[in-house]
Amino acid sequence: MSTIDPRIHQALDGEIPLATLPPELRRQAELLEAAAALLAAAPAAESVAGRVMAALDHPARRSRLVRWLVTPRAVVLRMRPVWSLALAAGVLLVALLPLREPPSIAAVGEEEGIAQFVARFPGARSVAVVGSFNDWRAGSIALEDRDHDGVWRGVVVLPAGTHEYMFVVDGERWVADPLAGRYVADDFGRENSLLIVRPVKL
Amino acid sequence: MKRLLLAYVACSAPLAAQSVRGRLEGRVPPASIPVLDSLVQVAAHEHLPTEPLLQKAIEGGAKRVSGERIVKAVVLNLGQLRRGQALLRRAGDTPPATPGEVVTVVWALKRGVPDSVVEQVVAALPGEPRSSALHAIADLVVHRIPADSAAGLILEAVRQGVRGPRLLDVSGAAVQELQRGRTHAEALALVRRELPNVPPPPPPARATVLRARRPGGGAPQVPER
Numbered sequence: 080m081s082t083i084d085p086r087i088h089q090a091l092d093g094e095i096p097l098a099t100l101p102p103e104l105r106r107q108a109e110l111l112e113a114a115a116a117l118l119a120a121a122p123a124a125e126s127v128a129g130r131v132m133a134a135l136d137h138p139a140r141r142s143r144l145v146r147w148l149v150t151p152r153a154v155v156l157r158m159r160p161v162w163s164l165a166l167a168a169g170v171l172l173v174a175l176l177p178l179r180e181p182p183s184i185a186a187v188g189e190e191e192g193i194a195q196f197v198a199r200f201p202g203a204r205s206v207a208v209v210g211s212f213n214d215w216r217a218g219s220i221a222l223e224d225r226d227h228d229g230v231w232r233g234v235v236v237l238p239a240g241t242h243e244y245m246f247v248v249d250g251e252r253w254v255a256d257p258l259a260g261r262y263v264a265d266d267f268g269r270e271n272s273l274l275i276v277r278p279v280k281l
Numbered sequence: 282m283k284r285l286l287l288a289y290v291a292c293s294a295p296l297a298a299q300s301v302r303g304r305l306e307g308r309v310p311p312a313s314i315p316v317l318d319s320l321v322q323v324a325a326h327e328h329l330p331t332e333p334l335l336q337k338a339i340e341g342g343a344k345r346v347s348g349e350r351i352v353k354a355v356v357l358n359l360g361q362l363r364r365g366q367a368l369l370r371r372a373g374d375t376p377p378a379t380p381g382e383v384v385t386v387v388w389a390l391k392r393g394v395p396d397s398v399v400e401q402v403v404a405a406l407p408g409e410p411r412s413s414a415l416h417a418i419a420d421l422v423v424h425r426i427p428a429d430s431a432a433g434l435i436l437e438a439v440r441q442g443v444r445g446p447r448l449l450d451v452s453g454a455a456v457q458e459l460q461r462g463r464t465h466a467e468a469l470a471l472v473r474r475e476l477p478n479v480p481p482p483p484p485p486a487r488a489t490v491l492r493a494r495r496p497g498g499g500a501p502q503v504p505e506r
Contacts (some may be wrong), residue, residue: 095473108407169445184377187490187493191483193489193490193493195485195489209343211336211340214336214339215336215339215340215342215343215344216343217343219496220496234489234490234492234493234494235493235494235495235496236493236494237496238493240412241385241388241412241416244341244402253344260420261419261420261423263388263391263392264353264391265340265344265354266337266353266356266357266358267340267341267344267350268348271340273388273392273415274448275416275446277446277482279484279485279490
């Protein structure tokens with residue numbers, strides 16, 4: 080075991096200036112200072128025990144999880160029959176829903192188009208579109224006012240071409256569409272709205 | 282006169298009288314059905330479209346109009362169909378005119394397009410659908426553009442290759458110019474300069490198409506275009 084000259088101790092502790100040491104001792108003192116600085120900058124190494132435990136611990140946890148997943152276990156579900164039936168009905172409904180989708184773009188034929196009806200009838204209880212496309216039958220195309228703001232709307236697939244129509248408000252009041260822009264005498268003293276449906280090309 | 286009409290109908294080949302009466306039953310006052318049936322038979326005998334007459338009768342019934350007024354309206358429509366057919370013949374259309382062509386001409390006349398202009402359009406579009414051209418002209422006429430000028434613009438568009446429903450975009454563009462405050466002459470000149478490029482209407486949004494449903498109840502009638 081080598082001993083360090085007490086003057087080096089004094090210089091490292093700051094009791095005497097480093098420059099007062101003989102050259103040989105000064106070099107030793109500088110080397111010791113550099114070594115101390117290196118040790119202070121290096122991160123603290125993980126302990127060996129910690130590293131060993133970490134290596135042993137992970138595979139054990141993973142294998143326990145795998146074992147838990149693959150081991151057969153009995154699952155007991157207590158449920159009233161009425162809830163079981165409701166669950167089955169729900170699953171059936173979800174399975175059948177795609178069959179009741181509205182017509183897709185592909186379902187609109189080449190000789191068909193889309194007609195959008197919008198009309199403002201505040202306070203109306205019902206608004207229907209009646210025309211040559213539905214044999215003038217009230218009720219086959221009912222418009223909707225979902226937010227109850229008095230604006231009634233409907234989107235309908237119709238044969239491409241020209242159609243005459245009117246709105247029937249509350250099942251009795253016949254009104255020409257104020258937004259139609261095209262009208263023709265109905266020969267009963269009023270005017271029908273004229274609708275030109277263009278074939279859909281998307 | 283009525284007897285003469287009925288005798289005339291009796292001698293002609295009946296047009297599925299049962300089907301006509303079947304469609305009218307429950308839709309119009311029962312007393313008017315025989316006369317309406319006769320009128321439809323007359324139209325069939327003259328190679329005129331019968332569907333518009335049936336539709337007019339059903340429309341009258343739906344609007345709760347009296348049987349007498351329904352018959353009057355159907356007689357009026359029969360006269361309009363005859364006028365349309367005669368006009369097509371005068372314009373050089375090879376008879377018999379298709380039901381759609383006759384109905385198209387009747388719509389144009391009812392919307393205020395003069396006979397001479399309709400004849401001009403029919404002659405300018407031989408063997409082609411004229412529905413859109415006539416509707417486009419009528420759209421301009423109802424905005425007080427002189428029928429000759431309106432026909433001039435639409436026929437110029439046809440000459441430049443614009444066809445079908447795109448002709449409605451031509452009249453639509455002119456109407457837009459009017460709404461911006463242009464005079465008739467300015468509007469027509471502006472659109473004419475843009476031909477054959479007129480902005481098309483935006484296609485319906487996919488969400489709109491997905492919301493669309495078919496009319497319930499009665500089967501949709503294929504229009505006579």
